[in-house]
Amino acid sequence: MNVVFTPEKINQYIDRIRQQKILVVGDLMLDQFIWGRVDRISPEAPVPVVQVTRESAYPGGAANVARNLSDFGIATVVSGKIGKDEQGRQLLRLFKESQISTRGILIAAGFSTIQKTRIIARQQQVVRVDKETIRPLEPHDIEKILKDIEKITPDVDAIIIEDYGKGFITQDLVDGILGLAKTHHKIVAADPNPQNPLSWAGATLVKPNRHEAFLAARRPFSEDNEALIELGQELLRNWGIRYLLITLGEEGMILFQHGEEPYHSPTKAREVYDVSGAGDTAVAFFTAAIAAGLPGPEATEIANHAAGVVVGKLGTATLNPKELAESLQNHE
8 A cells, every 4th residue: 555645645644643632641741851972081981071061951852742743733732640759840840841731740758759771972872871760650659650541531532542661650540441431432542561561451452562562462572574464464363453553663653553554654764863763753743643533554654754743853743743844745
């Protein structure tokens, strides 16, 4: 199948996507970047000395999915857990700057907001420092979060569950969200984590990468395409979902639907500077496109083009409608 985007269709699709309202639920993080230059090696140890030139911070983890949507002009609500600390306050400020609603956020005393600090010099990451405590949600926290999501669900078109394996996403929380989505006839997308095996039965779509897909099926990893096709069809049946989108890194992504041949979309990236966050962009735009009523192959192409734009930027990046339109036009 060959998907063709005319300029008229591109504008129409982008307008429809920007009209959606989406709730993102998951592990919220603060992505900090320390930028600098390296001129010498430390006399104390064989490591580079980074002379800091600037610092920046962005919403990370599930919050990056929300930022991808909001920066594109999509009304976005976020649900997750942060601490009563400076990192949490900074994350709230960043949400406000990006016009992301924080109606679903749980602010907990005694919890440290997850922070990932990347030190970058000469356009390369020198080291990453993580500050995190992995702790599953308490039953009373799940109850509070589900009450908030129950109020939000009627106002959105889709829900994205983004699991980074930091403890926020549990089976009880997932089951509660799926139940609410079923009641209100909402789309639910899941970006799973192999370290936190959950049942996604009842979701609309699931987006693992190749490695996560083989782990979910409890099969040994393989680069063989026939094994991938067999695996995708198995997961589609076992989870009982409408769409399975497997991202393949430099090979693009592949979509599985019931009664349809697998649809492969080769990578759209022209240059790759940083692959961090590409999966966030893919699930964000595939979900928004499906919510806007686009067919699966068209949604796959849009997700792939969006991811292709962000990997051409350094750091946790997003894109705007003009960049997506230009990417779609330039690959005709």
